[in-house]
Every structure is written in C-alpha cells, then in structure tokens.
Amino acid sequence: MNIALFASGTGSNVYNIIQHFKSNDLINVVAVLCNKAGAGALNHAKKAGIPTLIFSKEEFDNSIKVEEFLAERKVDLVILAGFLLKVPQSLIDLYPNKIINVHPALLPDYGGKGMYGMNVHNAVIAAKEKKSGITIHLVNERYDEGATIDQFECSLNQSDTPKTLAQKVSVLEKSHFPKTIEEYILKIK
Numbered sequence: 001m002n003i004a005l006f007a008s009g010t011g012s013n014v015y016n017i018i019q020h021f022k023s024n025d026l027i028n029v030v031a032v033l034c035n036k037a038g039a040g041a042l043n044h045a046k047k048a049g050i051p052t053l054i055f056s057k058e059e060f061d062n063s064i065k066v067e068e069f070l071a072e073r074k075v076d077l078v079i080l081a082g083f084l085l086k087v088p089q090s091l092i093d094l095y096p097n098k099i100i101n102v103h104p105a106l107l108p109d110y111g112g113k114g115m116y117g118m119n120v121h122n123a124v125i126a127a128k129e130k131k132s133g134i135t136i137h138l139v140n141e142r143y144d145e146g147a148t149i150d151q152f153e154c155s156l157n158q159s160d161t162p163k164t165l166a167q168k169v170s171v172l173e174k175s176h177f178p179k180t181i182e183e184y185i186l187k188i189k
C-alpha cells in the first residue's frame, strides 16, 4: 500500500507519519506533495529520501500535474496532513474513500471554510469550550463533512489559550493520526 502525504506548512504531522511507517513492510510513504515552496514538510521528505512535488493552487484545481505524479508512484491512499486547500472533485473521484484528513477540532463543530490551524483554536477558546480534540475523517466535496473515521478529545480549562490548545491538539495528532491511518488501511485492504 503506497501512501502520499499532502501538506501546506511546518509538516510536524508529515514528519511523524514518515517516522511511524519507516519500518513498516506493508505501508510505504512514497510521496510528499505541497502547495508552498520552502514549507517544512518538504524538508522532512527530502531528509527521508521521499520524492516531493510542489504545485500552485491553480495546478491543484486543474489536477493533471498532481494526478500524474500520484499515478507514477502508484499511490493507493492520500493523506492530508496539515493541508489547507480544498480538494478538487477530480481527485476525490480518483480516490473514493481513499483520502483522509486530520482536522484540529471535534467536527462537525469548528469546521468549514476558513476553519484551519490557529483560526480553529482561537474560535474554540473564544467560545470557552470545555473540550476540543481532533477528527480524522474521509474527504468529500464539502469542507470537513466526509465520514468520521475516529475522534480523540482533550479537556480545556480556564487557563488554556489558543497556543496551549494547539499544543494539546498536536499531542493528540502525534499519538493517534498514524495509528488510525494504519488501522483504516488494514480494514480496507
């Protein structure tokens, strides 16, 4: 099973997923794709010797460059690991139930357009929520509305800030995202 990671930023999840599957004979991270030149995610891939592709939003919407790259590497499953662009319908059609995203909140709350990264954590803290967490879900044509695979929670108290919440969410992502991907692969294989 060949997986491709899509990322837009620092890539701590990309790094963690690469490490997790490094010694796995069944599941290989064969590509890292990114819409931002210079993003940390690309460095993690290069250090691990994994091929990368950088593309613009227009190239992503048009899809051909990305689809060819995925086909050349025989990618079976796509993982959005901190990826912020909306996935075009053609890619969703090419990978039905085979695109997984991690969202830094408990969907359906705090999802949708504009809800990513610190925007999510700012909104959760402003609403004085008692808990937040992560949602690992399949991607469909609507932002953050695909079927949930699993959710993991963290509790919040009055002293939490968007920054401390981001750290709690990051810990949850590192503990659960790679394992949940692995379990999903074993289920669909």
Ligand code: GAR
Pocket (backbone or CB within 6 Å): 007, 008, 009, 010, 011, 012, 013, 014, 081, 082, 083, 084, 102, 103, 104, 115, 116, 117, 169, 170, 173
């Ligand atoms: C992660 O917290 C991820 O959940 C979030 O971006 C961060 C990327 O961190 N994704 C979204 O908000 C997607 N809607 P990273 O670049 O260090 O992996």
